[in-house]
Amino acid sequence: MFKKILLAYDGSEGAEKALEAGINLAKTHQAELWAMTVQERLPRYGGTIDEVQEENEAADERYGKILAQARARAQEKGLEIKTLRPIGHPAQTIVEVAQEGHFDLIMVGHSGLSGVWAKFLGTTAEKVSRHAPCSVLIVR
Numbered sequence: 001m002f003k004k005i006l007l008a009y010d011g012s013e014g015a016e017k018a019l020e021a022g023i024n025l026a027k028t029h030q031a032e033l034w035a036m037t038v039q040e041r042l043p044r045y046g047g048t049i050d051e052v053q054e055e056n057e058a059a060d061e062r063y064g065k066i067l068a069q070a071r072a073r074a075q076e077k078g079l080e081i082k083t084l085r086p087i088g089h090p091a092q093t094i095v096e097v098a099q100e101g102h103f104d105l106i107m108v109g110h111s112g113l114s115g116v117w118a119k120f121l122g123t124t125a126e127k128v129s130r131h132a133p134c135s136v137l138i139v140r
Helices: 013-029 049-076 090-100 117-121 124-131
Strands: 004-008 032-036 082-084 105-109 135-139
Touching: 004 013, 004 090, 013 032, 013 049, 013 105, 013 135, 032 049, 049 082, 090 105, 090 124, 105 124, 124 135
Parallel strands: 004 032, 004 105, 032 082, 105 135
Antiparallel strands: none
């Protein structure tokens, strides 16, 4: 049923649960599992060139570690995953990657890193589920 699964992974507790479910689902369906984390555009403030470069380097390191953790967890379970690290708005970018990559399923954790603001603006999971070109599994 599912041959190509896209996992939105930000390292949060919800994403960890989605990763476990994604690994199990990929193994069950003998599907490709892709983990992605979306790096928001930086900087969010005006700064000097050095400040912008420092912020970009810190983000590269942070997002690289997040994906390395996902890759390691999958390898422990005997599954190789592919990773992506696009830059953009999280929900919009997840939907675009799913469409362009012809994914059968998007998996997201119910709660991510957005915290209290999600109550006012809507969560990434909600936005993805409304606009996705394929099935979406929101893991609790």
